[in-house]
Amino acid sequence: MIKITAPLEKNVIKKLKVGDEVLLSGVIFTARDAAHKRLSDLIKKGGRLPINLKEAVIYYCGPTPPPPGLPIGSCGPTTSSRMDRFTPELIKLGISAMIGKGDRSEEVRKAIKNNKCVYFLATGGIGALLATKVKSASVVLFKDLGTEAIHRLEVKDFPLIVGIDSQGRDIYAKAKWKSE
Amino acid sequence: MRKVSVSKIRDTVADLCLKANFELREDVLAAIRAAVDNETEARARRILESIIENARLAKSKRLAICQDTGIVVVHLQLGQNVSLTGGSLISAINEGVSRAYMTGCLRSSVVGDVRVRKNTMNNTPAVIHTEIVKGDKVKITVSPKGFGSENKSAIKMFIPTASDEEIEDFIIEVVKKAGTGACPPVILGIGMGGTFDEASLLAKKALLEPVGSSNPKPHMAKLERELISKINSLGIGPMGLGGKTTILGLRILDYPTHIAGLPVAVNVSCHATRSAERTI
Numbered sequence: 001m002i003k004i005t006a007p008l009e010k011n012v013i014k015k016l017k018v019g020d021e022v023l024l025s026g027v028i029f030t031a032r033d034a035a036h037k038r039l040s041d042l043i044k045k046g047g048r049l050p051i052n053l054k055e056a057v058i059y060y061c062g063p064t065p066p067p068p069g070l071p072i073g074s075c076g077p078t079t080s081s082r083m084d085r086f087t088p089e090l091i092k093l094g095i096s097a098m099i100g101k102g103d104r105s106e107e108v109r110k111a112i113k114n115n116k117c118v119y120f121l122a123t124g125g126i127g128a129l130l131a132t133k134v135k136s137a138s139v140v141l142f143k144d145l146g147t148e149a150i151h152r153l154e155v156k157d158f159p160l161i162v163g164i165d166s167q168g169r170d171i172y173a174k175a176k177w178k179s180e
Numbered sequence: 181m182r183k184v185s186v187s188k189i190r191d192t193v194a195d196l197c198l199k200a201n202f203e204l205r206e207d208v209l210a211a212i213r214a215a216v217d218n219e220t221e222a223r224a225r226r227i228l229e230s231i232i233e234n235a236r237l238a239k240s241k242r243l244a245i246c247q248d249t250g251i252v253v254v255h256l257q258l259g260q261n262v263s264l265t266g267g268s269l270i271s272a273i274n275e276g277v278s279r280a281y282m283t284g285c286l287r288s289s290v291v292g293d294v295r296v297r298k299n300t301m302n303n304t305p306a307v308i309h310t311e312i313v314k315g316d317k318v319k320i321t322v323s324p325k326g327f328g329s330e331n332k333s334a335i336k337m338f339i340p341t342a343s344d345e346e347i348e349d350f351i352i353e354v355v356k357k358a359g360t361g362a363c364p365p366v367i368l369g370i371g372m373g374g375t376f377d378e379a380s381l382l383a384k385k386a387l388l389e390p391v392g393s394s395n396p397k398p399h400m401a402k403l404e405r406e407l408i409s410k411i412n413s414l415g416i417g418p419m420g421l422g423g424k425t426t427i428l429g430l431r432i433l434d435y436p437t438h439i440a441g442l443p444v445a446v447n448v449s450c451h452a453t454r455s456a457e458r459t460i
Contacts, residue, residue: 034297064244064287073285074244079328079361101328102360102420123227123419124328124363125452126234128243146299147247147287159230161421171421177356177414 003157007055008096013118016162018169022120023157028057028099029140032078034148036086043089051141051150053093060100062147063137064127072137072153074127077101080119084108091115099160103172113168120160121171133158181263182316184460186272189264189320192458193276193306196322197252198284200456201244204235207390208367208453211428215365224423228365231418231451242284246452249286250324252277252306253384259315270308278302289327309381321388323455329366329448332358335380338442347372347444348407354446355411355427360420363450367391368407368430371445372400373437382433383447388455391429400432418451 004012006026016022029051031039042049060080064073080100087098088111096117101124104112112119122130133155141150163171172178209232216228238245254273258264266272281288281303290304291297313319334354338347351370358366369389371382394401408430417423428451437443 062247062287062289064247064249065285067242067285070241070243073287074238074247074249076247078248079331081361101363121419121421123230125246125450126230127247128238128241128245129230129234131243132237146301147289148299172360175359175416175420175422177416178359 006057006097008057008118010116013096013116013166016118016165018162018165018171020162022160022162024120024160025156025158026154028059028153028155030059030061030063030151030153032060032062032148033082034145035142035150036083038142040086040089043093049093053090053095055094055096057097057099058090058095059153060098063151064147066137070131072131072134075131075134076124076127077122080104087111091117103170103178104164109164109168109170112164113166116166118162118166119164121163122158122160130158181261182259183263183265184318185266186264186269187266188460189269189318190272190276192320192460193254193273193322194280196320196456196458197277197280197286197324200322200324200454201249201284201286202242203239204245204452205455207392208428208451209235211391212451215425215428219424221417221423223421224418224425227418227421228425244286245454246326246450247287248326248328249281249289249303250326250454251290252303253323253325254306254308255321255323255385255388256308256310257313257319258310259317260312261316262318273306273308274304277306278304317459319457319459321455321457323388326450326452329358329362329450332362332448333383333446335376335443335445337376338444340440340442342442344403348403348410350444351407351446352410352414354448355416356414358448359416362448363452364416364420365418365425365428365451367428367449367451367453369447369449370430370432371447372432372443373435374443375437376443378435379443379445380447382435383445386431386433387447387449387453389431389433393431395432395434397434400434404430404432
């Protein structure tokens with residue numbers, strides 16, 4: 001098992017190969033549909049973003065609220081493909097990695113390859129188990145969006161699989177059910 | 181007439197929302213355990229084992245099985261000899277949902293308007309289906325439905341002379357299109373017959389039937405078995421990463437239909453298919 005730490009350095013990303021199983025520690029930021037839409041609208045308006053996304057690891061996740069004594073509730077990944085329409089512009093802003101579930105569009109795959117990013121898969125539907133890997137959580141932006149606000153999470157040994165590596169190799173590329 | 185207070189229904193709905201979100205159904209868990217034994221791919225086995233471990237943690241820590249705690253679908257079977265007292269039934273159900281989601285630290289995943297998309301922040305309103313039945317009991321089934329899988333559902337209005345093969349191809353195509361997004365291994369509810377709306381509701385109700393149970397009609401049961409076998413041979417596997425386990429269960433509910441038609445609805449559900457029921 002490969003252990004890596006966020007923010008991810010380019011030479012670390014370069015070494016990751018599609019299908020590798022990794023344990024991620026460090027700081028990641030949640031953002032899903034509504035937060036992506038807001039960021040995209042702000043980018044279109046041309047203003048400065050209220051958050052620095054340079055080298056950020058974005059996690060497509062809308063957690064449940066924290067029960068007493070825990071930093072976060074259940075916090076598994078949501079379907080990544082819904083974010084595909086926004087991803088190339090966020091990659092342009094310098095995000096280094098994304099975490100979600102499921103396959104991505106060809107456009108996203110190319111953007112990942114061209115900008116030497118990485119896309120990780122987390123297992124969907126195991127949010128209670130993944131919650132045990134989160135050490136702290138706080139809302140940093142768009143609080144009014146509730147679960148869809150951008151949360152800063154500090155994770156320890158968060159289990160992931162490399163879905164698309166920095167060379168653009170896609171774990172789902174050879175899935176026979178897709179090509180049929 | 182037997183009097184039933186709507187406050188009793190409110191409290192029951194609240195209890196069932198919590199139970200459904202924290203405790204994976206025994207039939208679903210049993211199907212996942214059986215899949216682990218049957219699975220030969222190492223990665224597929226690991227994913228299935230993590231799903232079992234997740235269910236254990238969710239139950240013991242009172243954490244949601246999945247962070248998508250769904251929009252709440254409530255199925256009511258209301259005995260015709262019941263007289264509801266104490267206020268509005270609909271309000272009582274929504275109060276029960278709101279209380280469970282607020283106190284149980286479950287996610288508010290409902291927006292009040294499909295275009296404005298402002299979160300209602302208490303996971304109401306629920307989607308409520310009411311059936312009037314014989315007797316003086318009220319059966320309440322609560323099923324929180326996640327949208328990773330709901331988004332992959334489909335309906336097709338076949339012509340009456342459609343072959344079994346055409347129907348199977350449609351259903352298999354739904355699973356292929358759902359691909360990774362529906363959190364496979366999936367569970368399918370199939371509604372056949374009735375009308376456009378009735379077929380969809382039957383498909384939703386089919387998800388409440390125990391995994392492993394089958395339609396009482398032999399030709400329907402055969403179709404169920406064939407579909408399960410064909411879908412599992414697609415090789416999608418847990419999380420779409422390959423393996424023998426693409427589907428955990430599939431159940432058909434059917435109803436008479438018009439001479440000119442054959443509606444088939446497919447409600448896709450994830451491996452965390454959740455529901456809980458109680459009769460009062």
